Every structure is written in C-alpha cells, then in structure tokens.
Amino acid sequence: MILDELNESQRKAAVYEGKHLLVLAGAGTGKTKTIIARAVYLISKGVSPSQIQILTFTRKAAGEIVSRVKASLPPNQANTIGGSTFHSWCNQLLTNFPNLFGTSSFTVIDEEDQVAIMKTICGKNKIEYESIRISPQDLIDIYSFARNTNSNLTDTIQKKVVEDHRLLTSTKEGLVNLKNKLEVFFRQYEEKKKERKYLDYDDIIKIVAVRFRSDNKVKSIISGHYKHILVDEFQDTNPLQWELLSPLKDSSSLYCVGDDAQSIYSFRGADFNNIHKFSLNVPGAEIFKLEDNYRSTQEILNLANWVLNKSPLNYDKTLIGVRGIGTKPRLINVESNWSEFYWIADQIINNLTERGKSYDDHLILSRSGFYTKPLQAVFIEKKIPHRIIGGRGFMEAAHIRDLVSALRVVNNKDDEIAWIRYLTFWEGIGNVKATSLLMTLLNLSDIEGCIKYLYDNTRLQYTSSVSKTLEVIFDSRYQVDKAIELAYDNLEKRFSEKYKNDWETKRRPDFEVLEILGSKYTALGHFIAECTIDSFSKYTANDTNQNIKDSDVSKPILDSNNLVTISTIHSAKGLESDICYVVDVSPKVYPHHRSVTNFDRVEEDRRLLYVALTRAKNELVLTRSLGFNYAENLKLNIPDGSHSSNDSLHLMMEGYFLNGLPENLVDQEVIQSETSLPNDVDEKNDLDIDYGMDFT
C-alpha cells in the first residue's frame, strides 16, 4: 500500500480530510508520490474513481500518474480515473457534452494553423512599431498571451511589445495607434475562427471556463461528475486556467500541488504568485508543506540552494536533504559551443563499460531543444540509444501534417487552412491555384461535392489521386486507422518525390505509427482534435528506434526503456535521473541574453536552472563554454557587483548565475577538444549588448 511508503508530512497531505488543500512541495520531496497517494487514498475510502480528475501540464505526466495509481490498487479498481492535461480535459468535456457547451462540431487548430490564418489576414501588410517588426507569429503570441492572462490588449502590448523590446521612445499615442491597428487583425482572426468553426488552444479552455462561470446548471453538472480535482504543477497555472478551476471550488474539492521555486511558464501567462494567493482565492483552504528531499545527495542540493538563494526573491524554501553525502557536482569548461557533446558521449560509454551504469541512468538537459540537435547526431554516430522529450512533436512534422490535412477536409469541408495545405501538396498546384479552387469548394454543400468537383477540375499529373485520396478517407471515416492507411497508399508516390532526401529513412516509418494512433478512434474529428492537443511526441521517439535497429551491436538494449533521455528543462519537470548532465550553463544563456531586460524573466531563468539542477540524484555535471577568450575567461569568476578590468568581459559575465560560485561547491575541469576552432578565427564579437538591467 502506497500510504505506508510515505513520510509523516506526505501522509498527512494524502489523507487530508478538509475540502481544499494546497501542498507546497519542494523539488524532490515526493510531490508526484503524494498526488498518487491522494488518489489511491480517495479510492480506497470509497470515492468512485470516475469522480477524480487529475490535471497536469503534459500528457506524459498525466499518463504516469494514472498508471501508478492503477498499479497501487487491485486490478481494475481505478480504471475510470481521469488524468489529462487541462486542454485535453476541456476537449473531452466539449466532446462529451456538446449540448452543454454549444459546440456540436468544431476543428481544433494548433499554433501553426493560427499563424497560417493570421498570415492570410495580414496579407502583404508589414506591421512595424518603432522599427520593431511584428510578424503574424508575434500577433498570435500577443493574442494568446492576452487571453491566457485575462488582460486587455493595451496592457498586453505594453508588456509584450514595449517592455520586451525595451522601446523607451514609445509614446501613449503610438501605443493607442498600434492597439487600434492590431485590434483590427484580431477581430478578423476571431471572425475567421467563428466562420470556420475553429477552436484554438485557448478557446478550448475559455469556452468551458466561461460556461462554468455563467451557467450554474452546467457548473453543477460537471462539479457533480468531478468531485475531486487534483492539480499537478500548480505554480504553472495561468489566470485562464484558474478561471476554469475557480468556479468548481463550490462543490468540488481542489487539491493542488506545486512549488513556487519551479515556476517556469510565465511566457504562457503563468504567475507563481497564484500560489501565494491560493488561500485568498479559495477561502478555507489549508496549506501544507513538504520539505524533505529524497532525491538528491547533499552536494547537489547545496549547489541548487546556492543558485536559488542568490535570488532577491524569497522563496522561503529550506530543502532538507535526507540522502546525505555523495559526490560533488562537476563543472566542465569546454572551448567552444557543442564540443561538450563528444565528451558527454564518451562519459556515457565509459559509465556503461567501466561503472556498470545503464543508458537510462542518464538524463541530458538543455535550455533549448535547438541546442541538442548536434547531440543527437553525436549519439547516432556513437550508437547511443536515446529518446527525446520536448521540442517539435510528431504531429508537427510536415509529412504528417500533409496527411492530416486530408483527414481534416473530409472531417470539416470548410477547413480552409487544411484545404490550402492539402491542395498545394500536389505538384502543379501552388498558392494561386489552390486559392481559386478553395473559393468554389467553400461554396459547395458537402465533401462529396468537393470530391467530384476536384475530379472534374484538376488536370494534372495526379488528377485521380487528388480526389481519390479524399474519397477513400470519406469511405472509411468511421475507421480512422483504415482511412489513414488508404490515404497513405494514394499519397505515397507524391510523398516520395516531395521528401526524396529523407523519405525512406526518416519519414515513411512515421505513417505506421500514425495508423496505430488512429486505431483507437472511430471518428475523424476526435482523432484530429486529440492529436492536435497532445502532439504525441512522447510516444514515438521516432528517430531513436531506427538507430537501434540499425546497429546489431545494440540489439540487447532493444528492451524498450533502456535509453538515454534528452530533454528540455521545461519538459523535464518531474523527471529524475541517477546521472544528470545540464549542458551549456554558460553566460548569456543563464540568464538568457533575451531575458536580461526584465527582472521577472531573469528570475524565471534562475528557477529554470534550479529545476535542472534538482533533477539529479547522484551525479550532476554542468558543462559550459566561456566564449571566444576562453583561457582568460576561465580565470574569471566575477564576484557579484564587482567591475572587471575588461569591460566587454564584464558585460558578458554580468548577471551570470554562476558568478561568485564558491569553489567548494563544484569540481571544475577543463576539456580541450580536438574539434575546437583555431585561435586566429575571428569569431563574431557580439558583446556590445547593453545589459542595462535595473534590479531595484
């Protein structure tokens, strides 16, 4: 029984008898375990599992919690427990209760689609403000941020445009003008969504939230269904998500678990102050704390605590390590960007051969998915099996989107974004032709008419395929996997030409995966919505599996889970690992040079580093490169606030989180790499950045 494995404070939290509880749980204090124990406790006390809904930020986290709850109970006791992301849960509500929410048929669109719509709205208009270009992508960001934070357009522009770009010359009139200009675009965007029955990510939550607030009947029906709402990573909820949860507090219990020191989603509108305001927002709620860290050795905690304690913010956090003494974290200095990757690969191989470790003892964390690209190449070369978490998902790959666009037009024949994608997929149809076809297609009354029209009106090399593909999908629209399979057969020839560079190796195998994903669904719309919301990246690990197949040497490790994990820090919350590498802990990355303009963002970067450091159980390795003047910089360990004799160096190091790092906290090493640049190479000197940061 899982309850027996808890310590005193975890247990107290798990068996809480009051209505609402906030559990403040520091890194490694058993947050996940407590939430699992809570669910198990409720069920064993007689609560029906279908009345429990666990809300998390990633599908992976939800899946893991649910499966561990099930594993802790006798078979089939917890089958109906709900566990999903906020978005996925709201999508289920919209799908299961269409009459409650007034959403009988809709198409979920992702960010790429949003941007595509915005692009068509902007047309050739170039929006500029104070010499800052505002792209369609920026517009979508602004729009989404405003909605996630429930703030008005003027305030959002002030924050996202003026403050983020530090436009000191911005005037009130200028702002009003800009606001009016953007408002036009946003209204058109909303118009378009309505017209095409599109719901973007934010709509999915907003519609449900508004309904809860304005319609007591709907609210009580749903509250009646979900008596216990368990929220993981509560520090990362944003005002929109809170708007969704808040009305439920009357008749459901809210059980929230979080850690303000791990709040790293402010770019999505999260505000860790929601933790501090919890008892204000939820009258009668209690707050418990978990402080014993079971994950890491003391040396690792010392470093993490040091990083966090340098913050001017007071997190009121004392992580008490119970594991005791281990080995000191290592700080590896490399000469140039990316040269740490060969070194890491060698380390891993060494750990396997000399120290009896396995691949899955290793976790590699990076600030950006982008940065680890070369690492993947090194791992492939060295035949190290790995999986990648975070970064661009499976459903975002171009070839997958191509096929899904065909499913989408059959599902909703007014889905113009999908039409354009599907039509231009074919050779000989470009934007102009596709747009002109679209005009007619939108006026036809059903998809069968569209198919016939396309058959009669496309005189191309692929004439029959253009309409045939849609026809076969239509014929198998209640068996999604079959629809995918048949569509694929029709698209294959064009695919192999369009993606000739990496078709066989990289892209083709994905369609088998897509088919498997589709096999659970009997309606195109449900499949499309779910795969848009949870882009499935976590399940496929597509690039990895092939590498393993290719190398006979590594056959034995085919047993599924023995893989090195590569993850962005954002996706790594909740992960832990025996050995953890945090790469590129360099100046201008921690904090990121784009964050330096803003106090809150610097602090968020600090928390980001803190999250990374606290993933390690036994060994923590940081790598960094100190830029062009490597040898000299290495000597540099600027105490905070001091002035270096060298101004550009000082600028580079200013604000760097590892400045003033006490020598006894880490073991430093220097790695000379064979692949580093020769000394006389004139590297781009981008040190003339003004870090005019005001920390008051």
Next chain:
DNA sequence: TTGCGATCCATTTTT
C-alpha cells in the same frame, strides 16, 4: 504561376 536555388538572418521555453 510554380518551383527551385541562392542568400540572408536570427537563434527559449509549450498546450
């Protein structure tokens, strides 16, 4: 009108 090749450019994080 489409599609390709050359050139430039900026480069966080995610549902």
Next chain:
DNA sequence: TGGATCGCAA
C-alpha cells in the same frame, strides 16, 4: 543550423 524570403527560369 534551417527558415524565410527573394529573384529567376520554365
């Protein structure tokens, strides 16, 4: 590094 954009040939 790749993506977006632009110009040019078919």
